[in-house]
Amino acid sequence: MRHTVVVNARAGTVLEAGADVFSARLAAAFAARGSAAEVKLVSPRELDDALALAIETSDAVPVIAGGDGTINRVLPVLIQAARPVGILPMGTVNVLGRDLGLYGSLEQQVAALCAGEPVAMDVGRVNDRLFHSLSGLGFFSLMAREREQARRRIPFSRVAAFGLAAARSILFTRPISVDIRIGEEHLVVDADAVLITVNRFDGAEWRRGELDGGVFEVHILNAGGLYSRSKAALSVVSGRWRSSGNLTSVVGDEVVLQRRDKRRGHVTFDGEVERKAGPLTYSLLPRAIRVIAARPTSS
Structure with missing residues (x-):
């Protein structure tokens, strides 16, 4: 080999x-x-x-x-x-x-x-931009930016840098007003964060049961200030985020997001941050790539 x-x-x-x-x-x-x-x-x-x-x-x-x-x-x-x-x-x-x-x-x-052995997986596309797992606005885009700055401040420890970035993001996130269309559903929300995932994540470690399920899941963290964001962060760490009263999740195969203030805003794609303006149209590329996954452990 x-x-x-x-x-x-x-x-x-x-x-x-x-x-x-x-x-x-x-x-x-x-x-x-x-x-x-x-x-x-x-x-x-x-x-x-x-x-x-x-x-x-x-x-x-x-x-x-x-x-x-x-x-x-x-x-x-x-x-x-x-x-x-x-x-x-x-x-x-x-x-x-x-x-x-x-x-x-x-x-x-x-x-x-x-x-390992080959598996096929879905890929997401936002207008002309690709992502394999996560795309987000609000808290998630700030977290990605803060993480890059923290890694420069604390180059000797990625864990410490991540912790600093998370703390600063919880403190300094500002709500955004977003128009969201998910299939036939239309929502207008004030949110601390909007996260779009390629297929469904679950559990404390945010794992996907399948990589080719052919859906997006949209997670909306309702605007509620510092206390709400802190509770949401704790629910993610504990694995109880799906039962959080501050989080709404909706499934669909196409999503359109539009900031209501029409400004260019920061959007994260798998941790990489870019400034984007106009409607963000999310579409799926089913089973678009083949990668090698570990074989499941025999029982």
Whole structure:
């Protein structure tokens, strides 16, 4: 078995360990599973070209290593890929990695990847922008921006940076007035946050039971100030968020969002933040990419 692993050289895991140390550890992890791995550390702007080259020119299994934002960046390449691509999650949250059964130490993730099998998954599209798991306004876009700033302030600890970002986001989120259409349903709400997920998440760890369910779920955190946001955050941590009185969830296969003030606002796509104006039209690309997931544990 052979793998070609394209790594985001700016990923926190790489920066913490050092490029040479990380590359050697990654190659050793694959070798322990009987695979000769070629490790390619590239800058974020070179990721898509490097991954496309690995997919097209090598008979080795192509792998992309990075956080949710890295996977988001290469989605156009994954959609066009003629074969499944492995993913090694190396971010702070790793939403997609957990859904694929890839977690634990780097060695555990490599072992799961080497024993994995291809799965097809849905991808979301917002106007001309793709995302694989989550897109959000309000609290969620502020959280993504605060997390980037916190990582620069506290580069030695991703956990501490995440905690600081969460605290500041709870304190400083401002409500937004949003016009929402979900299929035939029309809502006008004042919300602290709106989150759109590709398929349904559940539980304290926000896992998806299926990646190709063909639906969006829209979560609306009602505007209620600091106390409401704090309660909502606690309910997420405890796993009781679906029973939270401050949260409304609606399922549909197409969603249109419009800020009622018509301003350009921050929108997050798998942790990456952009400013967007005008109606945001969410549509699904069913089973658009194939990635390698860990095999379920035998009972």
